Amino acid sequence: MAPVTRRMSIATALRSAGCVFAEDEAQLLIDAALSPGHLDHMVDQRVNGLPLEHILGWVDFCGSRMEVGPGVFVPRRRTEFLVRQAAEITRPGSAVVDLCCGSGAIGAALSDLLGSCELYAADIDPVAVACARKNVGPRGGRVFVGDLYEALPLELRGRVDVVLANAPYVPTGSIGMMPPEARLHEPMVALDGGTDGLDVQRRVAERAAEWLSPGGCLLIETSEQQAPETARIMNQCGLAARVLVNKELGATLVLGAAPTPKGNP
Incomplete structure (x- = not known):
């Protein structure tokens, strides 16, 4: 699947799951993916409600990348x-x-x-x-x-x-x-x-x-x-x-x- 088509497909899935910034999230997941299978796994996690930051392992906060993980409060x-x-x-x-x-x-x-x-x-x-x-x-x-x-x-x-x-x-x-x-x-x-x-x-x-x-x-x-x-x-x-x-x-x-x-x- 072409990169643009793949990104649009992921964004559509995320939007259907209620993600407000679906296009931005899709690109972040694509950038973080180590393989096509890893990308599919991350998209499934997000569609099932796992916070994006827990999936990526980081959050952009005050201009710095801060590590976060499962079971940890995500700074707003x-x-x-x-x-x-x-x-x-x-x-x-x-x-x-x-x-x-x-x-x-x-x-x-x-x-x-x-x-x-x-x-x-x-x-x-x-x-x-x-x-x-x-x-x-x-x-x-x-x-x-x-x-x-x-x-x-x-x-x-x-x-x-x-x-x-x-x-x-x-x-x-x-x-x-x-x-x-x-x-x-x-x-x-x-x-x-x-x-x-x-x-x-x-x-x-x-x-x-x-x-x-x-x-x-x-x-x-x-x-x-x-x-x-x-x-x-x-x-x-x-x-x-x-x-x-x-x-x-x-x-x-x-x-x-x-x-x-x-x-x-």
Whole structure:
């Protein structure tokens, strides 16, 4: 079959399966194929709902190719807003922690934008940690398995300049309304945020001031509807919170700043 005809045939199959960007996905699969049989296998996987990124083994995030794999949360394009906002307030060489890191793409992308940073990442899921080490390790960072701050080295306490958290924030009752490729192929621990979606965010905010350096910042991705409550939680935990929105990306985050000692800017 001629290349153009083959691409059109694959795009038609993908479109019938509900893939919005069928033509682009078809070309990516063709480019990644090692043989005609491998291509057929990848197309079958995509038609059956496996996320494209899991099939390819990577995702383009903030201009860098980040490794992902089966059973690992795929970073969304909207989360690039969190990374770029963090880059605006973070200096090269700063101590950065990526909590609920998943693939580690958020911390790795911030490191790329800064040129360098003292990067740490943590996730409760060993599968995610194994993937994150492939992205964070080459950038000189370290990844730990464990529950939020409990996973981090104690010597970091009180000197982290930026904590990044794309913690799960989908309310439990809304999980069933998510696209099948997310709810069937991504870990539930990376999606389910409890009854109101804010259970993990609360736990991240509650101990943030303990780990942040004076004037350090916590950035949490959330939804536009949840943002006021996320901000209220941060304020209750001693952080000065403000909501930031990017309409183009459909992205919302809350930034909370730790207090600085009196007399310091």
